[in-house]
Amino acid sequence: MMKGAKAAVELLERQNVQVMFGIPGGVLLPFYDELAQSDIRHILVRHEQCAGHMADGFARVSKKPGVCIATSGPGATNLVTGVATAFMDSSPMVAITGQVATGVLGNDAFQEADSFSLMMPVTKHNFRVTDPKDFPGTMEKAFLIATTGRYGPVHVDIPTDIFNADITDEQMKVEVRIPKPKRNLAGLLDAIKLLEKAERPTIMVGGGVAWSRAGPEIIRLAEMLMAPVVTTLMAKGSVPENHPLVLGVCGMHGRQVANYALNNCDVLLAIGTRFSDRVTGKLSEFGAMTKVVHVDIDSSEIGKNVKDRVGLVGDAWTVVNALIAGLQKRKKAATWKDRIIELNKQCTCDYDLRTNPLKPQKVIHELSKLLPEDAIVATEVGQNQMWALHFFKCYGKRQFITSGGLGTMGFGFPAALGAKVAAPDRTVVDIAGDGSLQMVSHEFATAVENDLPVMICLLDNGWLGNVKQWQKLFYGERYIATKFGRNPDFVKLAEAYGAEAMRVEKHSEVAEAISSGMRSEVPMLLDFMVDPEEDVLPMTPPGKSSADCIYGRCMWKGGVC
């Protein structure tokens, strides 16, 4: 016999939870009192949203579910953004919220919010525990669901009286089962036939490949098919970008050669991607002349956005291996491959821009050059993210972490901290913008307090740059609410929290600044004062096709993508 709070800690230990991110509150006190007796490391954040992002970043690096915890009411509502971000990027997470006692549920008690309902549309599944005897099973199920099939966040809402209720040893000995994810490879033969006949095959990989770590198999398949590989934002880093067949990221701000291969292939093998509107552009024109083989672990993704396809339901690693096994007799026609590799060379522009004011591309260039081969790069959302996606090269063991689906500004910094917790020996960098960083700058306190020396490369242009760019391009340069009239002194801000900081204004100082950031033993902010006039180009305008691409500095001569 034990109290619910003790049971909760034991159930977490049973799942090998070693770290959790959160903020306590009234209804969680019994739980925290027990947590103090446990070896589980608790990282006190400064805002619950960041607890979610840290757990998310932790999960993306460790491939284990991240655990975050918040109190009832405002704690839970603050946590929603972190959970929704994980949901959109299929990141495994168990989010725990305290709740007012079951006896007063629904009576507008102090700090009560219906977090069960709030979390429902942004989780893979969620629970509200109302009977102590169900509590052990619920916790087990939460972890199981988060890490089975397509990963995702699971939320458990725990009323405070559950922590004080008695739970028997018998109830703790629970065994839970959930249905196995269905696999459907009935279309395998059709897929193989299509790929064998293909003259211009292209492989498009999405976040599913990153999660199932199928990168090496994808490369093998690409070499067998002589097919170029393009990635989505979520898959950046899952295949080595220095491989001649890997063309990098496609989509709105992607590399033109990747968009070319995507839009000019005759058979598209899409793996672990949901055909986001940021990748496809105008959906009706996407792949009109292309036969699509769509592989996804989630059957509801097949045919959701792109219809008339051969669908294979299964995890990327399994299906790719099945395809490799089936494709043994493939005849290799190298013309398409040669053309793509040739175009890929032409698409390698020089972005080592030695001008002042400092260009953001230059910062990314130096990062790409200087960071070790196992660095973890997180990004915020906006121009900083798009420059990183376009210009940063991910190969070796480098990992790229970003909020792709929800596009949550303020994701990168806490996610980088979570990543550093998961991999303390690796260099972790957050590529940030001044808009995003100001949403979560309080987490410098968490970083310093918990000794998490990450480097924040702030591309500081004094604007909400991406929105400004859209106002410039699509709203007649009418800039509304995008200029920050008065930004704080970010160097002083970071220093106030006990972090190191440095301002960089000249291109000649970038490399040295980054090197000192990598050497720093405390969190370090590099405030790069970048040119506010620089846009993220090339760009395929939203809802348009590649024919309408805006090139800017891009030198692409390969023709309409």
Add this chain to the structure above:
Amino acid sequence: MEVMMLLVYDQPGVMQRVMGEFNRKRINVETIVVGKCEMPERARIVLSIEDKDRALSVIEHLRALHEVIECDLVDHSRHEAYALLSSKEGVCRVTGTVEEVDAIVKRSQPERFIQAMNAI
């Protein structure tokens, strides 16, 4: 009209979760019946929506829900109407096809009546 039948766990929150999927896809549910069924701790939801393509677009999402055990379209269903007529003689209940019920309501000119179209 398409009729869909779901077998779900009989517990609070299930209807909200199931309806959430329809809500997200902006599908209007024409009619819905829910109740306990022949299996313990299970409930059956029978509902209808207008458009087959939209029904098919939501069905895989419903199957993915952890509280949904089965979800399928039901063939050979037809929509019926239901009416309660009240007059001096008392209360009378009418069921049948939409046209039949309409005709009876018109013919008998009740003092008050309520009518549900698209019952399943």
